[in-house]
Amino acid sequence: MTHLYDIFEARFKGPASGNPYLDVTFHAHFSQGNRKVRVTGFHDDGEDYVIRFMPDTVGDWTFTTSSSVAELDGKSGSLTVTAAREGVHGAVRVRNRFHFAYDDGTPYYPFGTTCYAWTHQPLEMQERTLASLEMSGFNKIRMAVFPKDYPFNTNEPLQPIFLEKEGGGIDFDRPNPSAFAHLEKQIARLGELGIEADLILFHPYDRWGYATMTEEQNLRYVEYAAARLSAFRNIWWALANEYDFLLDTIPVQTWDRFCHLLEENDPGQHLRSIHNGDQNMNFDHRKPWITHVCIQNWDVKRTPEWRVAYGKPVVNDEPEYEGNIWPSWGNITAQELVHRFWTTVLRGGYAGHGETYADPDDLIWWAKGGTLHGESWKRIKFLLKLLQQDRLEGLEPMGMNDQWPWSRISGARDLGGKVDFIYFGEHQPNQWTTGLPTEDGNYEIDLIDTWNMTVTPAKRITAHIPHPQRHGNIVRGGKAEAAFGIELPGRPNLALRIRKLD
C-alpha cells in the first residue's frame, strides 16, 4: 500500500559487473486503466536496481519492466494507492499562469531560502539546518547536488557524488550510491517538513571536476538524477545555478537537451528552470520546457517586466542576501531584503531569501545552513502567513511598471477578487486612495507594519478630491479616485490589506 504522492519503490536484482550506469537500460511501465506512465529505473549499488514511482491518483496500479538485460526485463508487480497522508499535497505545479499550487489544489507560494551545500556539511550541522528550516517557515530551499568550491567554501564534502578512482580523482562514469542515498534522505526529510527541494544539478563553483564533465557524462547524469529523484514529490529541477558561468562547458543547446531529458524521464514533470549569474544573462525562459522564471536580480521593481517578457511565474531567487560579507550580492540590510520581498510579491512575483553574515569559521547559512542569525526571515515568514491566511489564488500587480503610480509603489490584487494589498516601501504618504475600491461596500482594511509585523485596522477617511490638473489633452483630478481614503501615519515600510467582505 502506498499513499498518494508518496514514493512507491521496487527493487530488483541485476548484473553487478561491467558498468551498469552506462550499459544497462531499465524502465517500468505503470498502468491504471488505459493510462500508461513510463518510469526510468536506475542501478543503485552492486546487484540492486530500483524503480521509483510517485502515484498521483488513488486506486490500483500495475507495472511491468523492460530492460536491455534479461534479468530486469518483463518483471511485473502492482500497488494500491490510498489517500494522501495528512499534510501531503503532491507536487507543485504552475497555476493561474504566474502562480503555483500543489497537485491537490492547495495554493503554494514559493518562499524559499538558499543553502547550496548543506547536504555536504557535517551531519550535526545538517540536523541544525533542518531544525532552522522548520522554525523559519521557508517552504523551498535551493540546494546543489554537487559540493561547492567558492569563497567561504573551502571544506571538503562528506563524500563525493561520483566514486573516487583508485589513485585519486573522480570517475564521473560511476555515481556514488551512498552520496545519492544521503541526498535522497535529506530531500525526503525536507518533504516531511513541507519544503520543496529546488535542486541545482549543475553549478560552476568547482575544484573536483563536476563542472567540466564531458557532454556525454552530463547527459547521463541528468537522466540518472531524473530516475533517482523524480518520485520525490518535493523536487524542483534547477538545472543550474549561474548557467552563464558554465557556458564554456555546457552550451545553450545542451541546457535545452537537459530539459528534454527531464521531460522524457521525469513522469511527474516537476518544475524546471535555469538560474542566471550575470543580471543581463537571463536564460530564455520563454522556451516551452521551462516552467517558470528563475533569476537573480536586485532590481525588484522590474518584476512585472519579467512577467511580461516570459509569461511565466517569476521566482527571483536572489534579490541580494541579508548579510555583511564583502561580495556585494551578500551584504544588504535585513530591512532592505524585507522591502525587496514585499516589492516583488506585490508586483506579481516571488523572492528568495539568503543570509550571508561573516563568520570566523565561514559557517554561512547561504552555503552551509546551520543557524539563522538575521532579522529578515521572521518578516518574510510574516508575509507568507498573510498570503496563506487568505488562501490567495495569486497576486497580480495593479499596474505595469510604467503605469502611474505603480512604478513607484507596489500594489496587487488577488485573482480570487477578494483581497488587495498595497505596499508603500520608501514612500510615506499621509493618506491614500489610488487602487482602493471605487465603489462603497463592506471592506475590512488593515494597516500592516512590514517590519514590526503588526496588523491593525486602518482608519477610513473621506477620499480627497484633487484639484484638477492639466495634462495635455486630458485633465486629471477634480474627482476622488476611490470611494474612500485611508489615513496613514506618514512613515515608511507600511502596507494596506483590503478585504472585500461580501
Added chain:
Amino acid sequence: MTHLYDIFEARFKGPASGNPYLDVTFHAHFSQGNRKVRVTGFHDDGEDYVIRFMPDTVGDWTFTTSSSVAELDGKSGSLTVTAAREGVHGAVRVRNRFHFAYDDGTPYYPFGTTCYAWTHQPLEMQERTLASLEMSGFNKIRMAVFPKDYPFNTNEPLQPIFLEKEGGGIDFDRPNPSAFAHLEKQIARLGELGIEADLILFHPYDRWGYATMTEEQNLRYVEYAAARLSAFRNIWWALANEYDFLLDTIPVQTWDRFCHLLEENDPGQHLRSIHNGDQNMNFDHRKPWITHVCIQNWDVKRTPEWRVAYGKPVVNDEPEYEGNIWPSWGNITAQELVHRFWTTVLRGGYAGHGETYADPDDLIWWAKGGTLHGESWKRIKFLLKLLQQDRLEGLEPMGMNDQWPWSRISGARDLGGKVDFIYFGEHQPNQWTTGLPTEDGNYEIDLIDTWNMTVTPAKRITAHIPHPQRHGNIVRGGKAEAAFGIELPGRPNLALRIRKLD
C-alpha cells in the same frame, strides 16, 4: 563702469503706440576689437526700450543699435568692464563632458532644489524663501515664469505675466513689465546668493491660458525672455517642466525651434534643457542645442545609462521628493532622498531636491518656497561641501550599471585623479577592497556617514585574498583586488573617500 559678468543695461526712448512687443525689432551690436556680439533688445514699458548685456571679458566695449523704428536705430555707446566682483564667477557651462564649471573656471556642481511658483507667492513668503535658500546651501533652483495651477496650488499669483485685458482674460500679446521686473529682481537676488535660476519657460499646470498660447505667441515669448533675461549670469533655460504634458499645444519641432531662438537671441548661450513628465518620455537630449540632460526619474541606479544615451551632463531634477503628500512622487523619506543623491552623484550625475510635506494651508516648499521642514537638505548640503572641499573636476562612475559590482554599489573617481568615493547605500559589507588603490602609496581614507554627516579616518586592513572561484573560462579571486582593504562597521549608508596625497 561694469564688472565682469554683471549686467550692463542701456535704456532708450521709442514709440509707445501700437504694440511694440509685436511691431518693433531692436538690437545692439557690441564690439571689442574684432569681436562682435549681437544683443536683442526689448520694449519694457511706455516709451522705454532696453538693451542688456553681460560682458564676459574685461576692457572697453562699444555698441551701436539697429531697429525697425528710427528713434532706436543707430544709437551708440560704450562701456568699460573691470574685474569681477568677489564671489562672481560668470555663467555655468558644461565642462569635462558630464560636468559643469563657471566662466572663470571654478567647478560648479548643480545641487538644486525646486520652488516652482515662489515668485508668485506673497512678498513676505518670498523673503523667507530667499532666507531658507541661503541657509540651505542649494546652488540652483527650478522655478517657473508662469504661475502654477495644480493640486496644493490654487491661489492666484500676485500679478499675471501678460497684461489683463479690459473685461477679463489675458492678452498674451502684451507682456506685463511689472511682472518681469519682479522676476528679474528675484533672479538677481538669487545670483547674489550664488544660486542659478533654472528657469522654466513653459509648464502644463495652468488655468489662465499660458499653456495654450498660440505658436506665434510662444515663439515671441521665448525671444522676449531671451532679450530680457540673457544678461543674468545665473540663468539656465529650462524650456519646460513636463514638456510631454504640453505636446497637445507645443509639438516636438517647436521645442527645437525654442532652442534655436535662444541660440539666436542669448549671446551668453546659457544652458538649455527640457524636462520630461512621464519617465519613459525623456526629451531627445542628444540634439546639439540641448546642453545637458534634465529628467525626472526615481530609478537613480540607472544614471550611467543616461550618460551613455545622451553623452551630456545628467541632472535628475526629481528623483522623487522628501515628504508625505498623497502623490507618490512627493512622499519618500529623507533617508531615501539622501540615498538617491549619493547614488546619483557617485554614478556620475547630479540630483535635485524637493520637499513636499503636507501643510494645512498648502504652503509646500516644492511649489511655494517658504520654510524647509525636512531632514534631507542638511545631508545634501554636507555632500555638496565634500565635493567643493576637494574642488573636484567631476566624478566619473567606476563602472557601468552592468559591470561588477557597480550595478549594486556606487563608486566614482574624480577626473582630477586624486579623489575617489565609494558609496555602499543599502549594502553593509564588513570590509572592502573593490575600487581601492591597486598600488600602495600615501592615501588618506575616510569613512563617511552620509546620514549623521561625520567624516572619520577609516581603518586600513590587509586586503583579503578571495578563494579562487571558477567562472567559466576565467578563474576569479586567488589574489587581492587592492593593495589594502578597509574595515567597515557593517551598517548601511556609509561611504569611503580615498584621497591620494602625493
